[in-house]
Every structure is written in structure tokens, then in C-alpha cells.
Amino acid sequence: MSKGAGRLFMSGGILMLTGLFLLPLGLAVIGLIPVTASIFAADFWEFIGEPSVRQSLGISLVLGVLPPLLAGYTAFWFLSRRSQLPTWIAPLLAMPHVAFAVGMGLLLLPGGLASRMLPGSWEFFQSLFVDKSLSFLVVVLWLKELPFVLLMTAVALHSAPLKQWRLVARTFGYRDIDYFWRLVFPYLLKKLRLPLCVVAIYGVSVVDVASVVGPNTPGPLAVRVLGWSQEFTDLSQQRALWGTALLFIMGLVTLAFVWLHERCACLWASRQLSQGVPVSRRVVHLYQEFGRIMGTAGVYLSILLTGAAFFTLILWSVIESWPVHTMIPQAWTWSHWQWEWEEVVNALMQTGFLALGVASGALIFVVVALELEAKTQRQLPDILMLLPLIIPQLALVFIWQQVVGVHSLTAPFLWVFWAQLIFAISYVWLTLAATYRRFSRIWLLQAKVLGYSDMQAWVKIKLRMLLAPLILAWTVAFSVSVLLYLPTVILGAGRVITITVEATAYGSGFDRSLAALYAFAQVVLPLVVFIGGAWLARRFRVEDPATGRAEA
Amino acid sequence: MFKAGRVPLIVTLWLVCVALSQGEELITDDWQVTLQEARGQTVYFHGWGGSTEANRYLRWAAQEIQQQYGVRLQHVRLGDVSESVALVRQEMVNNQARSAVDLIWVNGKNFHALKDVGALLGELSARVPNAALLDPEQPFTEDFGVPTDDYELPWGMAQFHLWIKNEELQEDGAVTPRSLLEYAQRNPGRITYPKPPEFHGTTFLKQLLLALSGDDPRLQAPITDEARSELFELLFTYLDTLHPYAWRQGQAFPNSAAEQQRLMLDGRLSMAPNFNPAALTGLQARGQVSNHVRQTSFGATAITNHHFLAIPKASVNQAGALVVLNFLLSEDAQRQKADPQIWGDPPVIKFSESKDVVGMPFPPAPEPHVTWHDALESAWRARYE
Amino acid sequence: MSQLELRGIRIQLRSQSSPLIELPELTIQQGEIVVLMGPSGSGKSSLLHWLVGDSLPEFDCSGEIRVGGVRVDALPTQARRIGLRMQQPWLFPHLTVRENLQCAQRGTETPAERARQLQACLDAFGIAHLSEQAPDVMSGGQAARVALARAILNQPAVMLLDEPFSSLDTATREEVRAWTFAQLARQGLPTLLVTHDIQDIPEHAQVIYV
Missing domain, CATH: 1.10.3720.10 (MetI-like)
Structure with missing residues (x-):
């Protein structure tokens, strides 16, 4: 040039x-x-003092912290034992969050596909998945974010000379599991800092998924902010403003959390490295088993459920009527x-x-x-x-x-x-x-x-x-x-x-x-x-x- | 852009055509000008897009309007129309001379929010010839207790009622607060209502208040501290008793009537609120709702209100919007809308021949005064949210 | 008649005051090999990169470079006609051996002539059997041969070699080294070789220590 x-x-x-x-x-x-500055107004602290606002903050915090951690660890566990991802992980990203949430609901909640097709399972599903609960929302976000985090983890793993590292670690006498958690894990956390932050922010600011399957007495902060902003009274407009500022701050808090978690984990890993003593066999064994189950179950659950949610959408689009407590739809139609x-x-x-x-x-x-x-x-x-x-x-x-x-x-x-x-x-x-x-x-x-x-x-x-x-x-x-x-x-x-x-x-x-x-x-x-x-x-x-x- | 250049030409050509073929319609000159101006315009009609029946009805209307008036009707379907209300209000804040919205489907708080900031075009009944057809017996000069002041025209009517499962909530007449509570105590987890401020949810509370107080006349007047403490005591004692037996023990509520209706059809609830009394027939005919579902009022009377159409002052295609509004109030369009096979939304005009007109099935009750609305919502939220 | 002349060469890290390498005057004639010896970190590789016109933001470099009597230090890399064989073979991983060689042919000959040249090169360097292979399946010795073939097929006027044998194991290194010098001698290109390994110095070569 x-x-x-x-x-x-x-x-x-x-x-x-x-x-x-x-x-x-x-x-x-x-x-x-100016939005953020509005928190210096005196009545802002009154606003924060309301129990329902504090509860919303708590819910949002959980949503900003748990899904990235769960998805991150599931991905690490899964990839600590394999080097390759199933090839159909990438298409899972195509599933929009809402469609996934709707699909999961149509599938798993009582009255959904699963409970209709497996007679007698109604009570079981009712006890396992609670509609409009924080736990179900966290599960949905965890499984939905997993493919993204997996993909990002795989990219990060590809960029490391893993073979050489493993060789070096082996010559030092590490078992592969020790090698992964003490050497690769801190490396991965650093590489995944941004993707995990994105997942965390998504959790804090998610509205659509949260209103489909999340709790609503009160709901997460983001959902309430949207609600306030649509109410058009001066008070609710003011609340929407404060809420926006709080959302922004909550976002920063969860980012700080992701960073803090990374620091602590890296510190732990380097401690373990410098001590050089492998953990006791029993602990390793227990841990391996747990990780194996968690990693494999999470990933395959995510794949399975995305597939099933997709299938459910197709199915419902051609159903004319499907009375409750019948195993298969009564009438089909192309008319829609x-x-x-x-x-x-x-x-x-x-x-x-x-x-x-x-x-x-x-x-x-x-x-x-x-x-x-x-x-x-x-x-x-x-x-x-x-x-x-x-x-x-x-x-x-x-x-x-x-x-x-x-x-x-x-x-x-x-x-x-x-x-x-x-x-x-x-x-x-x-x-x-x-x-x-x-x-x-x-x-x-x-x-x-x-x-x-x-x-x-x-x-x-x-x-x-x-x-x-x-x-x-x-x-x-x-x-x-x-x-x-x-x-x-x-x-x-x-x-x-x-x-x-x-x-x-x-x-x-x-x-x-x-x-x-x-x-x-x-x-x-x-x-x-x-x-x-x-x-x-x-x-x-x-x-x-x-x-x-x-x-x- | 490129269209703007052609408009004068098209208008001139059309004027010539009109001048040649003038005659039949008995309308004022003003309206004639509006019609001319409207031709070729695209009207952006913002409204809730969750009703399949309404969507398909508007598809039909769009075809008719295109054919009859040369106006293109673009239905902008939204998950929640308050998104557009927020947009128009923002436009007002920005002092924007041209609005993105030409016509909007609103009522209640969304209308107030627009009227308050002076965003709406007034004197609608003078601008729209078919406003003369409106049924004078219907109380649509007020929308949720606030005078419409001609800033919106009614489009359809609604009456609050419940869908119930026959074999479950067996009722001879109306469901009463008492029978509902007793049913809930016998069958925990099968009763709920949409979470206020969703308007079905708030209306459920109003209806409950009317029923519990025996249609206390104070509900029709501005709220007083005394009336508030007395009547809310009734309401919240009832709800405190009901919630432990409600769906999810009152720890969560459906977000909308649509969601509750789905839950009901999934067999997880025994009842759901609804506002369109003619819809059920059509849904059952199409097999979307089981024949075991029937509708009944909640309490002796049923809150009856209207949904409206309004035009933002800054609407760019105002002539087109007026033409669309006029068409939607025509007998033809209102009949089509009232057909249960199509939408089943009750008419707001008096038909020339009153055969097979959809009437309101329950004795109507007026909306409580608007001050109750806000008080109810905030009290409910302070207590249960 | 091609030759490489360097005058007043000075390579210096921006952060330091004394130069890493200074070459007041060096001329390499046709058929000659000059070896630049020094420990790693002495700036040898940087010198070679600068000679081909690579930008080195952390270095200050100055001096005159002439190829065949023409001053080239203001010219872009592509116009200098200086070949460089780096420590790694850098064979483009998405191309086969044949395609890697093809991308080095910059002559204006007819396609038939180019194909003939390519085949001649494959034969001359004894790599014809590798021509359809992908670089990632070849051994280090094979890759080293292809890399040199590619550099020479490019018809540079001058050749620079940057520790070309360091990535090979001992047995292969001996063989590839002998082969490389034989090829260079056949081509008669003026060559500047950078190494830290005394074994890499061919007979009769002028050696400069830095």
C-alpha cells in the first residue's frame, strides 16, 4: 500500500x-x-429503602452472578475431559432467549409437553419446576448461556499450547485433573473474563425471559424499570430513572464480582501450584465425579432442551387443539x-x-x-x-x-x-x-x-x-x-x-x-x-x- | 424522499379524476379535501399485536381501505402499546413536529398519558363523518373515569367477566367473591388473577371491590381517606385470605390475561379473566378453547368500558389516519368486527338494521372513579409486590 | 551482477543508548556467504527484518542498503529483491506445497513457462514427491527444503538466512545444512547467514561476530 x-x-x-x-x-x-446523578437526591434513599426494591435488587444480583458462574463451571468441567465440542453447539446460539424460555415452559412446566406425554408425571414436574420462580429463571439462563460460554471456552482452549503445558505438568508429576485446575483453569478465567461479563450483564438487564418465567412479586429490577417507564406518572418516571441508574450500578457490581471471582480463583490455583501437593485421592475422586456429572448433564441438557424447545415450537404451530390430559393433540392444521x-x-x-x-x-x-x-x-x-x-x-x-x-x-x-x-x-x-x-x-x-x-x-x-x-x-x-x-x-x-x-x-x-x-x-x-x-x-x-x- | 416528489403530480391527477367523477357521496367539502389528501398515504397504526382476531380483522380492513380510498394501512403490532405511547411522549419532549405514529389503539392510562402531554389531535368527532353514527346510549365520553374530550373515538366495547371450567367452578349464576374463595379453599392453587397494574388484574380488583362493598356509591366519586380505609380493609382482608389458597400461594401472578388463559387451558387453573364477551364462541368454534369453558360475570354486575382510537397531533399522515378512523367506524367495518367468527368485538355504532347485534351479556357496571384506579394499584403493590 | 552492500548500518533499541549492531561497511559478492555470529538477543534477526523492509517500531535503524548497486532502503519490501528464510519455514498452511511455490513466482512469463519453472524447481530441490501435500503433515526437514525452494524460486538478488536450521533435530539438521549450502552454491546468490551455532558456518565463509 x-x-x-x-x-x-x-x-x-x-x-x-x-x-x-x-x-x-x-x-x-x-x-x-444526569440519570446516575439522580441517585444523590434525598428521596432516592427512601426508594432504595423500600423492601420490594431491595428484593428486586437481590434478585437482579442473583441473576448477574449465578448464570455466569454456573455456565462457566459447567463449560470448564465439560471441556476438562474433552478437547472437542460437539459440532452442533454453534447452531444452539441461534435460539433466541425468549423462544428458549417459552419452549422450556411449554416443555417442562406442568401442563407442558413432558407432563402430557408421560402420564402420571404431573406431580413430579410440578415439584421440580416452579413456574415464575427465581430458581427456574436461573436454570433457564444457565442452560441458555451455556452454549455461548462453551464456544468461548473452546476458542480460548484452542489458543493455548495445551499439549506442551500438559507435558510439562506431567513431568512435574501432576495428574491431568490437577494440571487442568491449577494451570488451565486460571488461564481460562482470564480469557473468559469478557464473555462472562457479557453473561453477567445480560442476567442483570434481561427483561423478556424474566417476565416469561421469572418471579414477579417483585420481579427483577430490569423488568420493574420497564414497567415504571411505561406508567407515565411523574413518580413512576422518577422511579424508572432511578432504576436505570441502579441497573447501571448493578451491572458494574456484577462485573466487579466476575473480576473478584477470577482473582480469588487464580490465587487459589497459584497457591495449589506452589504447594505442589496433589489433593487427596478421595477428594479428587469425589470432585471428578461431581464435575463429570455436572458438566456432561449441563451440556447435554442444554442441547436436548434447545432441540426439544425447537420441536415444541414447530409442533404447536400446527396444532389445532390439544385438550389437557390427553397424550397427543386432537387436531392438526396447516391453517395458521x-x-x-x-x-x-x-x-x-x-x-x-x-x-x-x-x-x-x-x-x-x-x-x-x-x-x-x-x-x-x-x-x-x-x-x-x-x-x-x-x-x-x-x-x-x-x-x-x-x-x-x-x-x-x-x-x-x-x-x-x-x-x-x-x-x-x-x-x-x-x-x-x-x-x-x-x-x-x-x-x-x-x-x-x-x-x-x-x-x-x-x-x-x-x-x-x-x-x-x-x-x-x-x-x-x-x-x-x-x-x-x-x-x-x-x-x-x-x-x-x-x-x-x-x-x-x-x-x-x-x-x-x-x-x-x-x-x-x-x-x-x-x-x-x-x-x-x-x-x-x-x-x-x-x-x-x-x-x-x-x-x- | 422520492415519493415526496411525486405527490403533487399524483394529487393533481387525482383532483382531475375526482372533479370529473364527482357526485355520489353526500359529504362535506372538508371531508372531500381530507380524502384527496389521504390518497397515497401510508398510515402507521400502532396497537397491541397479541390478538390474532384483531390482527386478521385489520388485515381485512387494510384491503378494503386500499381499495376504497387508496390509503395503505400499516398495522404496527406491538407486544405492549405503551412502547408507542412512550415513543410519542418522547417526541413531545423533543418538540418533534412529525410523529412516527399516525393512529394508535389505546384506552385507560395510555390515553391519559397522551392526553396529559397534549399529544393528541382534538375535535375528532367533527373531523370524522362517521362519528355521527356512534351509539349515543353508550357511555364513551369517559375513559376510565377521565373525559375523552373528543381526543379519542371509541372503536369497540368490552365487559369484564371470567372464563370458568364448568365441571370445576360450578356456578348457577355469577361467580361471587365468596364462592371463589370457597372453591379456592377446597382446591388450592387453581385460582389467581393477572398481576396489577396489568389492566385485567386491576379490573379484577375493582370488580372485587364493587362486589364486596355491594356497589358502594362512594366508588363512583373521587376517593376520600375515609372511603379508602374502609373499602380497602374489605378488599385486603379478602385477598389476604384468598392468597394462601391461590396459584403459587400468591407468591407469583400471571403477567397478563393471555398468560392466565393459557394456564387455564393447560389445566392448571380453573378460571381466567377476559374482556371480550363475544370471543369465546369463535374460539370454541375453532377448537382453540374447550367446550367445557363458559363465561360468567364476577359479582352481580360487570365493569363495562371501551377501547379507543386516537391520532397524535404531529401525525404525518393525518388525512390518511382520519380516513382509516372513519372507515373503522363505518357500519360495514363495525359489522365485520362484531362477527364472532372474525373478531366478535361489540360495535360502538347504531346499526341501521339491528339484526344479530352483539349485546352485552351482563348487567353493566361503570368504572369506579379514576382516583380509585391509582390508589388500588399502589396499595396492592405496596402490599404484595 | 548481484551483490549486497551495507554501509553505516546501525541497529539500536529505542530504549537504549548504545547500538546492538554496527556494520560500517560490508559487501557480499556473488557466490559469497557471510555469517553473522552472536548470542540470541544481539539484534541479528532484527537486522535481517530491517533489511527486507519490515517495520520495527521498537528499534532505530539507519544505514544504506544496496542490491546490485541500487539503493533499496527507501523501497517497499516487494521491490527490494531480497529473499528471507526465517527460523520457521512459514509455509502458508492453507496452500499445498505446489501452491506455496506458485505464490513465489513473480515473473512475467507465460503460464506454460511458469509451470515448467515450477516443475524444474521441484525436481532440482528433490521435493517433487511432496508437491500435493499440505504443509502441516510434512516433517521439519521436508518443510525446510520447501521453504528454501520457495525462497529461491522467487528469484531474489540476495538471500538472507535467519537461523534456518535451528528448528530441526540434530540428525536432520546436518543433512539439511549440507543440502542448503549446496543449493546456494549452485545458485551463486550472495548470502547473509545469521546464527548462534558454530556448526552452521560453512567452509571458506567470512564470519562477523556481534
């Missing part, structure tokens, strides 16, 4: 990074300052599909094109930002790039709406595209940045020594070697775009109707068949893209011999 082109790329890239991403986020943060076909196809088309643009845009954006990093030898702080996932979505979207204002009518598609882009960028960053940064620049030098131009070297060597992770990041961005609700509704001014908007509307209704039909239609696009992406990524996967790592 000539000097001029290089400079053009630099300035263009920086302009894009600031204009498209940093500026709107900065605006949002500035907009959040016939009625809705046109609407579904229209919504899918809009959604698909939008997601195509958003995913490609986000990928290009992130690649440009990472190239800027490589050029300037300076790393963008990850926390900055993940800011959209850390600020409560509702607050973010309303602040943007204020800024965009009337212009949302002139180009609704553009605004939705842009808002979705920002969230997609964060997810692409999360999945791609580590791998991309690890790419050795020696490959480019080698290509240039052989006479490749800068561009040729980049396209033919770097892009090609990183193709698999690029494809995976694209598929993640695609499904993020499909599943975003609030930014689409609010910035789209009702002009942009994606399948998720429709699915949310029908999900709020009484007609279970249509709710299932739209939920199914919502899963279809991400599912196809994930399966296709996983297949392509497998085909284009390149092992980097310089590091002994698979770049995927």
Missing part, C-alpha cells in the same frame, strides 16, 4: 470509528450522567401457516436483508478497527468496544431516540441499521478480536518478501487464514441483528418490522399456535446462518503452525 493510501485508510478508519461508534456511545454516556404465510415471508425478507447488511457492516467495521490497531500498535480497550453491552439497552436506545428525533421518519431503515450495527459490532469484537490480534504479522512479511503487494498479502494470506473466525463472527452478528427488539421498534418508528417485532407481539397474546409459529420463524434465519456458517468455517479452518493453534 502506498503511503497516501495508508494515510487515507488511517484517517478514514479513525473517522468511522469515532463517528459511527464512539460518538454515539459518548453521547449516551453523557446522557446517562396458510393465514400467516405472506406476513411471515415479508417480515423474514426485511429481517434477512437488514441482518445481512448489519452483519457485513459490523464485520467490516471491526476488521478496520483491528487493522488500525495493528497499524498504530495500540490496542483499543475491550471495555470500550463492549460498552453497548454494558449500558442498559433501554436507556441507550431512548437517549439515541432523543438525538435522532424527527429524523427517524426520514430514514427509519438507516437508523435501525445503525443502532443494530453498534450492538453487532460489540458481539463481533467479542468473538473476533482475540483471534485477529494473535495473527502473526510474520505471515504478511513472508508474503511481502515473496513479492505480494500489501493488499494481496492481506487478502490472500491474512484474510484467508482468518476466514473461519471471520465467518463465525459474521454469523453471530447476523443473529444479533435478527433478535434485537427495542432498537428496532423505537428507532424504526414502526416502519421497520422484523420477525422479532412480530414474534414479540404474538408472544404477548393468547393464541399459542401463532406465538409458536412466529417464534419458529424467528429462529429460522439465525439457525440456517449458524449451520451454514459452522459448515463453512469448518471447511476454511486453517491451523497456524507457528503457534500450533487452530484459528477458529
